[in-house]
Structures are given as C-alpha cells and as structure tokens.
Amino acid sequence: MEKEPLLMLPGPVPVPERVRAAMVRQAINHRGAEFGAAYAACVATLKKLFGTNNDLFVISGSGTAGMEAAVGNFGRNRKMVSLINGKFGERLWKIGERYGNVTAVPSDWGTPLNLAALESALEEGAEVVTMVHNETSAGIRNPAQEVGRMTRKYDALFIMDGVTSIGGDLVEVDKWGVDVAIVGSQKCLAAPAGLAALSVSRRAWERIGKELPYYLDLAAYRKNAANSPMETPYTPAVPLFLALKEACAIIEEEGIENRVHRHRQMARAVRAAAGAWGLPLFPKTDAVHAYSETVSAICIPEGISDKDLRGTVKKLGIEIAGGQDHLKGKIFRIGHMGAVGAPELIATLGAVQYTLRKCGLKPQDDGVMAACEVLG
C-alpha cells in the first residue's frame, strides 16, 4: 500500500480532511459575497489567535511574503534592527537589507537574543525592530513580551514573525505591543501552504512608508478589506482561503485555550522522551527564553548520522526534520504543530527510539513511555 508519510515537520503539517475537502468545489468569483464572507470568517478567528483588535489581512503568498510585507511597508528607509538567533531571524535581516538600513544583532543559533545590544540600538535611534517569536531552526522561543516592552519604551515599531507560533502557542499581540505580527497557513493553523496573515497596529499605520511594494502594498489591502463584500486588492488564492476558513472553524471548535494546552503538552512529551533517552535539547534557554512549544530541536548523539537517523524514521513512514545550514547533521527536529496529537507523537517517538537503538545507542530509559505519561 502506498501511503502518505506522516509529516512531523515544523511545517508543512498534516491537514485535516475537512480542510482539504474545502478546496474541491468549483471556482467562485473572488469579488462576490461568498468569498468576502469566507475572508471575513478567517480574519475573525485569526484575530483571536493573534490576540489582537488590530487590522488583519490574509495574503496569497508564503510566510516569507508576509515577512516582506511587514518590512517593505514599515521598514523602508528606516533604521531597522534585526534580532537573530536562527535561520528565520537571518531571513528578516536579509529582507531588511533589500529595503535599506538594517543592523543585525546576532547571537549563535539557539542561544538567547542579545537584548542589551538591542537596547543600545534603540537608544541610538533604531525605529523598527524585527524578531522571530518561535525560531524553528533552533527550537527556541524568543521573549516577545520583553522586546515589546523595550520597543514601546523607545517608541520603535515591533515586527514579530509569529509564523510558527500563532495558532499553536499563546500569542498576545496587543498586550505585548507587537505592531506587525505574521503567521503562515501551513504551520500551527494546519491549513495548506500558500497563505500568510498579518496584523497591523494603529501606530504602524501612522508610519507606513511612502514607497511601497505593489503586490504586498498593505494600504491597498486595507482599502479593499473595507469593501462590501470584503476583498483583496489582487486575485486571491481562492481554494486556499476556503481551506483556511475550514481550518479556522476547527480551531473555533477546539477552542484556543485547549489548542495551546495541546501544543504545550506535546512539547512537554517530546522533552520527556529526549530526557529519557539522555539526549540534550539544542537551545539554551534563560529566564525569558524558553523551548519552543511547537517544534523540538534535539542534539544528534555522537556516532549517528543524520541520514541514518532520519532515513530509518522515514522508512517507518514518518518525516522528521534535520538541522538547517550549519546545524545539518547536528540536530534533528520534531514538529508538533497543527492538528496532530498523541497518536502521531507516540508513533514518531517510537520510530525515533527504535532508530536510536538500531544505530547503537542504548537509551537510559524508555522515551515513548515517558511521553505517554505526559500525554495521558
């Protein structure tokens, strides 16, 4: 039997059948009432997940398009600072470089952000700060609340990539003072890849740039969202909106509190398994940094190759992620985001445990049982 692999990646993630089935129907006019209502329904649920009353738009493009929309509308010709401790922090900085004057504040991947350097940059007049909330490349959660407090103190704009946290972990855009937050569809929302959503604060609108990109022009998004029926400025990826609407309905049925609890429980279960195996987690946390609740990055033990590890797991029908860039071969990552739960996680940890043993490691304890203890 040919069967789809189980994707336990930090995106894309398995998409519930209801959500996929929403895409099958015949094309509808994106300037009509039905599309407008679907868009509005997505926005209503996403605002709850973002924890915001700000304007919110859905863009037909990936999370990276959302990141560029943020930087391109609010960062051009402004003094920007990019906090970096992983691949996606780097990406925001690279996008910043296309739009002008950006300073990188780098830390080693998976180590705490340099908040002292951020404060110095703000004292020296930085106007826009970018940060990745949940850095999947390293499995670390960065301190959005602290960075929000600092950017408010210095009256800078705060752009937060919440691509892989929003919809899984708790996010409070308004409480934290996030001016622009971004999510991707194929992560914690458990919808197909291809959409991003952004929230924009009133402070951000007051500072929108004079030279905007065209397709990602957020002023155009705002203007068209005010139409009745609600519209996007250019042709949207209609099937993906219909799928996202269904994914949002599932989220409403579960309830946001339950959803966050489920993600955190899965994260604790994976950490319990890693502990039982005697394998250290990759990120270095401190008082304000924490382990990601949606993806776990675990060090690969000496003597085991990434290829053997992930290859053996894949033969059992499960895809987990390796390290990116210089972390290739050093870590493996288990995504636990979206619609997955105990069965998928037990299967994944079982396959990893089998693989570790097969590769010659003698784990101290039974990680699968330790995880079940948390999940039960």
Place this chain on the structure above:
Amino acid sequence: MEKEPLLMLPGPVPVPERVRAAMVRQAINHRGAEFGAAYAACVATLKKLFGTNNDLFVISGSGTAGMEAAVGNFGRNRKMVSLINGKFGERLWKIGERYGNVTAVPSDWGTPLNLAALESALEEGAEVVTMVHNETSAGIRNPAQEVGRMTRKYDALFIMDGVTSIGGDLVEVDKWGVDVAIVGSQKCLAAPAGLAALSVSRRAWERIGKELPYYLDLAAYRKNAANSPMETPYTPAVPLFLALKEACAIIEEEGIENRVHRHRQMARAVRAAAGAWGLPLFPKTDAVHAYSETVSAICIPEGISDKDLRGTVKKLGIEIAGGQDHLKGKIFRIGHMGAVGAPELIATLGAVQYTLRKCGLKPQDDGVMAACEVLG
C-alpha cells in the same frame, strides 16, 4: 437546488473536476521528490504554451505578483515605457512607478497602441517596454510581434503580460522576442487562482537588477529551480501546484493547436452573435490589433442598464463581466477561456439574448443560432 454559477468571466473560470480533485490529498513536503516532479511537469507544459526555451518559473501569487516580479527584477532604475490601452496596461505602469523611471504611452482603452510614440521613446533610450498582450478590460489583442521587433531593434527588454492569452491564444515568446512573459493560473489554463508563471530570456538575465525584491527575487527562483529535486525558494502553495500539474496534463491531452483553435472558434461564435444582435464590439482594431480570442467586449445598447443586463443573466445561473472603471455600464464582457466550450457558450449567449429581448431590444437576428453555426 443550490448550484454554482457558470463563470463566463475573463477569469476566474470553471476548473475541471480532475484539477480540483488534485488538491484534496494530504500535504506533501515541498522539498521532496514528488513536489519537484510536479513543478517540473508544470514547467514543461508551460514552456510549450509560452512558445519558449527560456527559463520558466511558477510563483505562488497572482498574475499581479508575476507582473511585479518582471518589473521589480528587470525594470528598477531603468528607463521604462508602458504601453497602455486598458486597465492592465495601466497596472503595469503603476507597478513601474513603484520601481523608478517609467513613461506612460496611453491610448484610449480599446483603441490601438501608440507605436509611433513607442518608437520615439526607444530612440530616446527607453530600456524596458511593458505591454499587455490580451487586454481583457477592453477585449483587444495587442501586437506583440510588432512590439517585439521594435524592442529588439533598439535593444530594449520586452515585458509582456500574457496573463489572459497564454494557454488560450497562440503565443510565441521566442519568435516574437519577448524577454519576460507572464501568465496567471485562473485564466486560459483553467486552474485555480493563486499562481503565476514567468519566462525569462537570456538577455533579461544579463540585465537583472542589483536591488531585487525578496519574495519575488527571480535569481533565487533560478537558483532553487536548479536543485534536485526542483524547488522554489520559499514555501510554495502546494495544492495549487498539484492542481496546475493536472491542468497541464489536460492541456497536453487536448494539444496546444486544438486548444488555440477552440478558443478562436468560441471568439468567432460570440462575435457572430453580437453581429446578429446588431451590437458593436467595443475595441477598435487595425492592421495589427485584433479582437481578443479569449474575452469579448460588447457595447451595451442605449436604454439597457448594466445591472439589468448582468442581473438577468445571473438569475439564469451565469456570471458575465461588466466594464471596469470608466467603462462600467458601457460594455459587457463574455469570457471564453480555459475549459469551456460550445455548451457553456450557447447557454451564455442564450441567456444574453433572452435578456436583451426582455430589456426591450429587438435584435435583428438570432445570435444563438449564428454562434451555433460557427461552433458546429
């Protein structure tokens, strides 16, 4: 019975069930072999439809994103000229304005382009020319071959919006000397909305800009397309790629020559109906301009309102398009692109003919029968 309306618009168009069904399956990893093969299959068919051996990429974004990719990669800080005789010509000019130095060469919508003014601009050193091949807002087909000849003579780059011609009408990117051509998924390809594809000539690559957008950075598209498996630089809209692959398979089965013939036959049928009704077509053609083969723009007769006309047709389950911007109320447009054929067209023309009569017009002849004569 609630039934989907029949969309006889210049996009979105009805999508065959096979194509829609391709989106239902479980999410796949976009860095894997299966996605790479699907992307490659789309590119292979699209190259035939474009008539090109140039590099070709599929972008997760609308036709407008494709237009911006062309201008943003090859037009920034260059002397651009935008030929305009409709809404989408205007759009390319507006995008050009975001990227620097662009001169509009406007004609009234639906009237021939001012090629003499283009030649003057080229003599004065214009480096990039933009033109819409099939201007749906006015139902006119612009002379790509002539413009290609002129841009080559003056060694300028030629950006051609083929969003609503490629896949329906004959396009010969290489023969005509088009440096960048763009198509949208939800038009003649009869795939869902949300993707664009671009071809890029060697001459264009040699002149790629130094400051590129990020999400639409075509150098990044080229780099990732060379990977094995073939990849996009950022997460693609996977379900839409799988649907496009199926749409391309249908196109291969039909054959490109047959497909072009079918579109031209439908266009002739609509023109025969308009003639029978005594209603003039909107565009003014000349030796090199022609009526669009994928959408027909027809003048609304005195005394009939757009609302009555399209409203009555809609009550019969069919959506046709009105005029855009200043043409609202003056014309109506029938899209005949993609997967539709004689049945859809006969139904549409029947509904329009009924409406014209109901609104008090006494058509000279029977347009439906005249159309059947062409389609039979």
